[in-house]
Amino acid sequence: MTDQSSTPSKTEAVEVAPAVQKSSRTKMGLRKQDFNIFLIVIALVMLAPFILNPFPEGSGMAQFNAGYPDLMQRFVIFGIFAIGFNILFGLTGYLSFGHAAFLGVGSYAGVWMMKLLTMNVIPAIIVSTAIAGIFALFVGFISLRRSGIYFSILTLAFAQMSFSLAYSVLTPITGGETGLQLALDDVRLFGTAAVDGSIPATNLFGLAMRDSFELEIGGWLFTFNAGYYLSAFVMLAAFYLSVRIFRSPFGMMLRAVKSNQQRMNYTGLNAKPYTLAAFVISGMYAGLAGGLMVSMDPLAGAERMFWTASGEVVLMTILGGAGTMIGPVLGAGFIKYMENIVSKINETILHQWFYWLPDGLEDFVIALIYPFIGKGWHLTLGIMFMMVVIFLPGGLVEGGQRIAGLFKKRKASTSDDDTTPKSAPQAAE
């Protein structure tokens, strides 16, 4: 069921690295606090089909249900993307404005694997991660010669370059504007090119990614989708790896880069290998996300690399809480929810909601709300983003912490505060 061949090798690799602070570790090489967060994430991810579908089918509120396969997959895949971005931005403070390029490169690599080798998603996921890593090494090697705004602009330039190339010059490889898709006459060396005149579905050793099991309880309909659970397992592995990186000596070095790179240089340490490693790792995360994306929906379009896509992951990370572990995942979920749910509310639906109001008032209320829904979802997102940046500089995570703080004060308990991840201060960056 899970990605047996891809992730364990990665987790094991990290297992060896951070040997310090062993005393403070409890389970799975994580501190108690981190382990609890990890458990929460596992629970959220595994029970997502229930959590995201709180309203019964056919009720007026069903509009807000997000528990359908496509969106759930997007939640976790963009979660991976944002987690990876956070390793670079949250730890080193290097703001890459071109991370979507790695996502795009990974997507193209993934689709090519499906065109050439097999519809099994494993090669696609592995190769897209690897290719994105190589590309990140190249981009990082050049971009990291500068820091601050110059670094951001360099990465942005690379990403836009990739986008333009993919959109026009590289059309034979990328499919240009139409995007790269599978065809009935693809090679597929280790699989069948076509089944009954259709392109076979992406699968994991025969388990089709779009297969779902539907559970009906009362008025509720819960969908358990194979592709979602594969993505979810990969995301949990990615999350675990990122926690280990955050708590490792390597992570410490990255934080040092963020706090004062000059001082680091004066002490005789060369920061570049560390930042480059962080850049490549986060590029590989993006590639992994790209590979998973095409595994769920085998098409790669150039606009995946457009600068707005790079900006989106920055938004996700900041909205959720940069430098925190769970923040980027929350931010990714939040933005994808807005994009997919709020954008689909149209005027007719508003009229259904407010039909009970007197006519004039109904129209007035709808006129008030209308600019914020449907095509206006960008506006809503922008306002939310401003509110978060102004009132919760630490992102949604800070909001959560404040709420939790209220309860703690009431209880007046002096629990293990010192072990909480020092997330909020970093996030103010």
Add this chain to the structure above:
Amino acid sequence: MSKFDLSRRGVLKTGAVAGAGLALPTVFTSGASAFTNEPGPGSVTLGFNVPQSGPYADEGADELRAYYLAVEHLNGEGDGGMLNTFSSKVLDGTGILGRKVEYVTGDTQTKSDAARASARSMIEKDGAIMITGGSSSGVAVAVQALCQEAGVIFMAGLTHSNDTTGKDKKANGFRHFFNSYMSGAALAPVLANAYGTDRKAYHLTADYNWGYTTEEAVRNSTEAMGWSTVEAVKTPLAATDFSSYIAPVLNSDADVLVLNHYGGNMVNSLTNAVQFGLRDRMVNDKNFEIIVPLYSRLMAKGAGANVKGIFGSTNWHWSLAQGFTTPDGTAVAPDAASAAFVKSFGEKYGFPPSQAAHTCYVQTILYADAVTRANSFNPCDVAAAMEGFEFDGMGNGKTTYRAEDHQCFKDVLVVRGKENPTSEFDLLEVVEVTPAEQVTYDASIFGGDLGTCNPGA
């Protein structure tokens, strides 16, 4: 560590078991319904997937208006529009097969990814049985492929590239709109008539898929009648200032400029070209001319007075409703179907519909009609009913849905920017209706493979 390994193994094992468990029930679900999103007895849901933001938002808005109108007419509200003129009479205003038509809308943002996400949510969450819309070929091709995989019917909106029903055609996808090839074939004779057969053309082409196929089509058909092509230059899609591309045209000996641009691109490039005085030039003792292969009313509006006298082609134009006179003096009678559509659209929204609105309206009606004739919502039955279907009374005269590539064949309109527009909607005049036979091509010339229809589930 060992403890962790154990638990990880445990996790993997449960995962494997869960996987097996997930794989099994699909056997049961597939028995429950024969195809994806089989509608219940009360209502049927259609998915309207149009660009509500981004460069084609105007067209998307007009498409949505047309869809709302089509739903009204299908459900027996309003005046029935083109249902009254449609040659097939099976639709009686009681919805589709007695089920009330409901709909969901989504925003494609003119991006393949967003469009697919939106279409998937319509299929997976809202239970849409058919997806329609789109205002660019990239999106249409992407969504069409998705619908093929998911097992629902895709009725393409405004998409003009040859690929939609050529290289990338799919058994579950259908297109009513015309394509680049037809534009070229329809334009060439008119151009030869107006400008002679010894012209030298210079192409500026938007650097993406649609631009390529349009350039190729116009080139082939104009060269076939004696024109030569001096040069073809690709311009970036995001370009807003085309002066650096126009200047070399002045230095070449070309006497015709072909702008293979659409939307905002065309508005900007045409404006630049006119500013450079191209239209006042004399080259090789001939007046310099500009051609825009694909016209839309919204583009003509954007370019303003610059479109006067410029030739192009279009799928449909609302002035068909009033009838018109071709330059050689033949009067063409008003088209009853177009009149009915323009009337009900105009009464609801206060202005005439665009060609995007027309094609979307027609596609919705054609789908409903095919379902009714097939007496089934199963995509395979619907596709079979649509294939080879011949109809009339939908604004384009006699039309055929060709079975080999799911492309509609009908008359193509050659239009010209009007010299004396009477309103902001009256910017183009039809100069010729090119008969369908003249734009028909062999279904195999673009390659591609329809595959077999996929009912999903």
